Amino acid sequence: MKISYYPGCTLKSKARNFEDSALASLAALGFEVTELERWNCCGALFSLTTDDLLHQLAPVRVLIRAQQAGAGKVTTLCSQCYNTLARANRLMREDEEKRNTLNQFMTEEPDYHGQVEVVHFLQLLRDEIGWERIRAALKRPLTGLKVAPFYGCMLLRPKEVGIDSPVKPSILMDFIAALGATPTDFAAAEECCGAYQVLAAPEAGLKRTRRVVEAARASGVDALVLSCPLCEYNIGKQQQELAAPGGALPVFYFSQLLAVALGAAEESCRFDLNAAGARELLEERGLIAAAARK
Amino acid sequence: MSVFIPLGVLDDAVIRKIAEISGENAGRCMQCGTCSAVCPMVESMQPSVRQLMLLLQHGQSGAALEASTAWTCAACHTCLVRCPRGIDIPRVMEAIRQMVLRENLDRINPRGIPAETLAAVPPIALVAAFRKLTA
Amino acid sequence: MTTVKTGIAAELIPIYIMGKRYLVPEALTIMKAIEYAGYQFIRGCGCRGGVCGACSTVFRREGDYKIYSGLACQTVVEPNMHLAQIPFYPALRRPYDYAAAVADGAIVAQLYPEVFRCVACNACTKICPMDVQVMDYIGALKRGDLALAASISFDCIQCGLCASRCMAEIPQYHVAQLARRLYGGKLAPRAEHLAAMVGRISSGAYRALLGELKTMSAKQLREVYTGRQMEPAMTDESWRPDENVGL
Ligand code: SF4
Ligand code: SF4
Ligand code: SF4
Ligand code: SF4
Ligand code: SF4
Ligand code: SF4
Ligand code: FES
Numbered sequence: 319m320k321i322s323y324y325p326g327c328t329l330k331s332k333a334r335n336f337e338d339s340a341l342a343s344l345a346a347l348g349f350e351v352t353e354l355e356r357w358n359c360c361g362a363l364f365s366l367t368t369d370d371l372l373h374q375l376a377p378v379r380v381l382i383r384a385q386q387a388g389a390g391k392v393t394t395l396c397s398q399c400y401n402t403l404a405r406a407n408r409l410m411r412e413d414e415e416k417r418n419t420l421n422q423f424m425t426e427e428p429d430y431h432g433q434v435e436v437v438h439f440l441q442l443l444r445d446e447i448g449w450e451r452i453r454a455a456l457k458r459p460l461t462g463l464k465v466a467p468f469y470g471c472m473l474l475r476p477k478e479v480g481i482d483s484p485v486k487p488s489i490l491m492d493f494i495a496a497l498g499a500t501p502t503d504f505a506a507a508e509e510c511c512g513a514y515q516v517l518a519a520p521e522a523g524l525k526r527t528r529r530v531v532e533a534a535r536a537s538g539v540d541a542l543v544l545s546c547p548l549c550e551y552n553i554g555k556q557q558q559e560l561a562a563p564g565g566a567l568p569v570f571y572f573s574q575l576l577a578v579a580l581g582a583a584e585e586s587c588r589f590d591l592n593a594a595g596a597r598e599l600l601e602e603r604g605l606i607a608a609a610a611r612k
Numbered sequence: 613m614s615v616f617i618p619l620g621v622l623d624d625a626v627i628r629k630i631a632e633i634s635g636e637n638a639g640r641c642m643q644c645g646t647c648s649a650v651c652p653m654v655e656s657m658q659p660s661v662r663q664l665m666l667l668l669q670h671g672q673s674g675a676a677l678e679a680s681t682a683w684t685c686a687a688c689h690t691c692l693v694r695c696p697r698g699i700d701i702p703r704v705m706e707a708i709r710q711m712v713l714r715e716n717l718d719r720i721n722p723r724g725i726p727a728e729t730l731a732a733v734p735p736i737a738l739v740a741a742f743r744k745l746t747a
Numbered sequence: 748m749t750t751v752k753t754g755i756a757a758e759l760i761p762i763y764i765m766g767k768r769y770l771v772p773e774a775l776t777i778m779k780a781i782e783y784a785g786y787q788f789i790r791g792c793g794c795r796g797g798v799c800g801a802c803s804t805v806f807r808r809e810g811d812y813k814i815y816s817g818l819a820c821q822t823v824v825e826p827n828m829h830l831a832q833i834p835f836y837p838a839l840r841r842p843y844d845y846a847a848a849v850a851d852g853a854i855v856a857q858l859y860p861e862v863f864r865c866v867a868c869n870a871c872t873k874i875c876p877m878d879v880q881v882m883d884y885i886g887a888l889k890r891g892d893l894a895l896a897a898s899i900s901f902d903c904i905q906c907g908l909c910a911s912r913c914m915a916e917i918p919q920y921h922v923a924q925l926a927r928r929l930y931g932g933k934l935a936p937r938a939e940h941l942a943a944m945v946g947r948i949s950s951g952a953y954r955a956l957l958g959e960l961k962t963m964s965a966k967q968l969r970e971v972y973t974g975r976q977m978e979p980a981m982t983d984e985s986w987r988p989d990e991n992v993g994l
Binding site: 326327328331332333359361362363365366367368369370373396398471475476477484485508509510512513514515516517518519521522525526529546547548550551555 | 632633634635652653655656683684686687688689690692693700702703705706707710719720725729732733734735736737738739740741743744745
């Protein structure tokens, strides 16, 4: 099966571990992935104003590129790309006046009417591949690993584009179970990581980091999985700013654990780009070979 | 904290302006406080989300624009999911931010961020912050 | 509009330079037309050959809402074009230590964080007189792909028009230049045949041939020069001269 894929900027730079592991997993599951040939940054956040269409240009242009590539469906990995593209797509489908204005403004592009469907990689795993098929393909079940989902915001809210219930989601829990790990819910799974406030109000952001990490610890989890490079930075990397007792709480992109469980080559996981503790945890549990230490 | 609202000022100009920018009517808020209760950033805000809605209802645009509330909001959409009046509060927050940003006033200076931070954060953090906080 | 016959056998056409109407001979470039109208260039003109980027000009056509651009030295005047030169648009280049710079995306964020404000409006691409896909190279820079940015921006002549149109106030061409410099100096694979050639030259392999040239008279030199086999105008990289004594 062929998949058309939109990576987004962060997956091409700081979050290579997210992209590479997802692509390796898809290859292991027998999918052929084609990246859009030409694309721009989606803008990361959907514009919430109704009188300004300038900030809709970026995501709509990406959708036009998907249409030009002949894709009926475009898959994203980053939660924020998913959210921004899916909402811009709804705007183009449902608001005729804005659609016309945007199409008329982009004289250099073909018209777009919202025909392309935007899906998140997790939806693809759940709805098209199915947990059973993943279970059957496991080479290295993550038995005994207590993993908690960190959904963050953009996968779930607002509900028009959420990939699961905005208040009681289960998709990541089912995913974790499918890998043979022990899915463990915790109190902050659907909370916000502080998002871009890491730059504007870092103190307020760190309170979020602390809250999420402490809640996860209280539930006795070994690691968190998530699907957004900003969440990963705020919950993973920012832990170094907390003088947290008990060492770092490992944070993974969900695709990294998928790649490990499917037996994909370990280089694809790029654990060197994760925050502290991630690779060590998997080594300790015998899920990956111990790396040569310097 | 308490919110000071002068007597006799019930001017709906700011509510109308916000409706124009965001399509949302902050006047429909019934002050139940659910938004403040679920907001992950509320402890860093001054005043709270509900109190901000009250300021708007009383036409206190100056106080609302200066308050840290909209600038501390992370656009997480938790309040939207929970508001019993179905108000898209994140849009109200965006409208408040836009009322300031459209005067060409940045709330974060891209060139003022320390070089180590710029090198460390993922592009998504920069894109998101500049979208929300620069003119 | 009536056209006037002149001694130089060209029709005169009306153009508007900064709002003032002038009659200029058709078929002149904008640059020559401006001079014909009586202006003298102190800025806004350099190579007169389409490579220096000094003469960027914007214009509108009557009955059309669009803004067009061109290099004054390359673009031919049209009747009723309304033009102004924009020889310079403020866009500051940031100093950095080239030797110490690491060639990856982080340096773009450090020197020009405003790149991340791009809204993909494409106004830059639309104004670029060199048809550079400016929005696309900014996109490449956002994702830290210096090689792609260097390749997309290759034809940029630093005219500055993109910066004049940018919604996000980015000095695009300086960032692209940063990418090209880092790519060219630190990322592009070194050409092995170049080092081999330099080695051959310094080992004295061509000294005798050069010595021969040095003894020739001007007439002989001219003959050798004009008599050499030329590469045909239309050919590909596989073309080779019949004889290659000098190499
Ligand atoms: S969400 Fe982020 S990573 Fe995804 S394209 Fe947009 S800015 Fe770039
Ligand atoms: S948790 Fe934070 S970064 Fe992640 S999706 Fe939410 S707002 Fe975005
Ligand atoms: S939840 Fe809605 S109704 Fe309740 S205080 Fe907040 S905005 Fe008002
Ligand atoms: S969107 Fe803003 S106001 Fe609403 S809950 Fe999130 S941070 Fe609070
Ligand atoms: S990219 Fe910008 S500076 Fe370069 S030629 Fe085009 S408009 Fe001029
Ligand atoms: S003009 Fe500026 S904002 Fe618009 S696409 Fe070009 S770089 Fe981006
Ligand atoms: S004068 Fe140099 S490009 Fe026109």
